[in-house]
Amino acid sequence: MSTSTSTTRTPRRLVVVQAGVGQPSSTRLLAERLATATGDALLERGEESVVEYVDLRLHVHELANAMLTGFASGALAEAVEAVRGADALIAATPVYQASYSGLFKSFVDILDADALRGTPVLLAATAGTARHSLVLEHAMRPLFAHLKAVTVPTAVFAASEDWGSGGLDHGLAARVDVAAGELADLVSGAGSARRAPARLDGELADPVPFEQLLAG
Secondary structure, three states: OOOOOOOOOOOOOEEEEEOOOOOOOOOHHHHHHHHHHHHHHHOOOOOOOOEEEHHHHHHHHHHHHHHOOOOOHHHHHHHHHHHHHHOEEEEEEEOOOOOOOOOHHHHHOOOOOOOOOOOOEEEEEEOOHHHHHHHHHHHHHHHHOOOOEOOOOOOOEHHHHEEEOOOHHHHHHHHHHHHHHHHHHHHOOOOHHHHOOOOOOOOOOOOOOOHHHOOO
């Protein structure tokens, strides 16, 4: 687990869990971009942040032991505690066999049932083709709903073609910014403070009482 810090008044703790195994890893790269964008969005909302990375490839053997013994130890235990104490989580996985990776699921499996209760979470995934993009909705979002986390509306998927000339193309960069802003809103409370849009004249008028309908 690596840590980056900034001078802060009351720093928000942003934890990034990523299951990329390659070197370099597009999953790690996407997670870094999301963390940077979220930090920038928090600054715009008057919040500063501390970012901690949990690279699951570094905990493969500890995860296997935890699955056998029923508890985490060493650096893996520290990673679990980081997730439990996070103000917000970015969860990024490569797609294997049309779902999140086994490494990613193994880490989720050792978390306590309430470890992520109420925690704002930004979901992200990478794959070689955009055909796998729905993994975020049919696999990732239900998983974190089961964990009682609060997932932001925009999940971010990156296929190979989204990395133009070693960087994000315009479409992916826009999705990163939108999702990061949504996560920052949840962390800072700005989302709940937003007013609902004004109702247009005649739109969604109050329903006629049932007794009045019966009376003709």
